[in-house]
Amino acid sequence: MLDNLTNRLSKVVKTLRGEARLTEANMSDMLREVRLALLEADVALPVVRDLIAKVKEKAQGQEVVGSLTPGQALVGVVHKELAAIIGGETAGLNLAVTPPAVILLAGLQGAGKTTTAGKLAKLIREQYKKKVLTVSCDVYRPAAIKQLQTVSEQAGVDFFPSTPEQKPVEIAQAAVAWAKTHYNDVLIVDTAGRLGIDEAMMAEISALHAALKPAETLFVVDAMLGQDAVNTAKAFHDALPLTGVILTKLDGDARGGAALSVRHITGAPIKFAGVGEKLTGFEVFHPDRMASRILGMGDIMSLVEEAHANIDLEEAQKVAAKLKSGKSFDLEDFKSQIGQISKMGGLAGFVDKLPAQFAQAAQGADMGRAEKDVKRMEGIINSMTRQERAKPELIKAKRKQRIAAGAGVQVQEVNRLLKQFEQMQGMMKQMQKGGLQKMMRGMGRMMGGGGFPGMR
């Protein structure tokens, strides 16, 4: 599995403990790691170069505040810069024109245009409460028109039939006329896939655009695209005034660096994300999450935020105070940590926000069962004596049997819990002053390692 950026940097920064600010010298090794991480995530090389230059400039001289290591401080800068490039605000659709508002979809072969046409149709019908018509100008791919008809039916919108013998511009014009007389507010125009270097096909879509004057011209891009995303994006950007991008197949495990490349080249906002083959697999795009995903950090940032919001501050402070006073992390604290997870929307909610590779480890896990297991863990700790909770090393064979009987579980489960506790304790020891952030990451690692019950 790909290393995430945080892991990569932590290897580099061991030598940098105690440095108070980011300098050219202490950053150069780290920036090399950032560069590698971005390239591994398929961000195009020219875009990576640009980004590294910007990060360098922004980070230079920045103070390493509080509990952060220089590596963490730099990740913060990189993350912020990425999120800024990918786009600050989430942008909706502009349909406020004289009807019909035309939406033109364009992109490479197999990007997901037709499926996206269906998804958009459903979204606009349901959420914008508009009357939608779709039409296919794909007269090349076998059964492409039938495919759009089927997804339009699934979306519950009107479909304007066309045939492979017709010319794309004529089809589109006929559909506009039909939409006008039938009071359709929105017309979604699906087109054939085309390569940026296919001049005739690029001319065709320019002509379509000129004839339709769309309110939205959306570039549909596969999240798995590699380095060539820049060339493709440039070709479409040059041929069409793009008003937005839709990133498809984000339900896969590609890191999606193409999002950055495309955004960098076109400047158009990424408006939606395709996250499944079904018409329901469609979301408003979140630049922040995408930045974390490209860096391989999952939704760590929002996880941390949420942790701050939901975790019982008092509890957390108690643990922190205890650690500071030199006392060790005991089973009582462990239990309270387990309790915190339930407060953050339960395990399912927690796992959702973990970095891809951890979430994947948890994928297929039976969450219902896992939640039960957490309850069982609490039960096991509850049947320990106060002394045992404070000094887990006391728990030997006899005591284990008693505890197991008390909690109504097998002895192996008590062993497992103790092992997990040890892992957690190890983490806590490393955690000298850093707050929750580190702890969360550690917990993710523990889960990724199959530490939590019910997960593989």
Place this chain on the structure above:
Amino acid sequence: MFSMFKPKPPKEAAPVAEASEKPAAAAVAAEEAPEPAKASWGDRLKAGLSKTRFQLNSLFTGIKVDEALFEDLEAALISADCGVPAAQTLIEQLRARAKRDKIEDGETLKRALADLITDMLRPLERAMNLDRPKPLVVMISGVNGVGKTTSIGKLAKYFQSRGKSVLLAAGDTFRAAAREQLVTWGERNNIAVITQESGDAAAVIFDATQAAKARGIDILMADTAGRLPTQLNLMEEIKKVKRVIAKVDAKAPHEVLLVIDANTGQNAVAQVKAFDDALGLTGLVVTKLDGTAKGGVLCAIANARPKPVYFIGIGEGIEDLRPFKAHEFANAMLGLD
């Protein structure tokens, strides 16, 4: 080199005229002697690369070999989707070779790099053996939209040109109009397509395998729905398809191919691993090499999980299929002729 298309008369492509009616600039030039296919593939690539290539050719002749040049070449490899580890390996080897052979000129250095890439990719260069007991069952797999169905259409044409009878199984029971799409490819090839109303891929393909046996068909190709390796239930489903085929013939499917889109970045490596783990892949087809994407991810695949690349796809038409040649591919990656 591309003798596969030579035996048949040039105008045989007539029934598929509608397929290539598309106003594509690079039309199929496969019928022009003496090295027909090469001209077409090279032209397409050149057309593709002319706008984006690093202007390597013109810049390189007579240029001195220095650090900047190695860096440029590494950048070219990375930009071709080789991935950083493979790119670094190649550049290290190139440095050694430049030293050993005292290479002083940029053009020569670039050719040396092409040779190194060729060496790396040569283990993937293997032809698919068609002369096996019938029916030879070929199962096609891959993520969504890579070109599985289209490749089946092209392969059917190729297999027929080699004198084989072909049957298709419409195993994509999920995507809207996927069946109709395959049926059209069947019509273009004048061959039968086994379809079912049911939504069960395994059932259709099981049926088709039995039909192929009963009808004495040489090659059966089974289409499947696109799936991402993260969709664990769908990965289980395709494993079941494979098991069900084996019920008809314990040795089948004889070939399990993964189709990869050349536009794909490093995720292609994960795709090969995941599908190989699930199905035991016997080969790859790399599509969409007619664009600007160079498919360098094959270098990463050659390192991580090598599999024979039987064919490459260079267009949407029925003829746009070529055998994979490591040398040619390496040259194309670097924009060399």
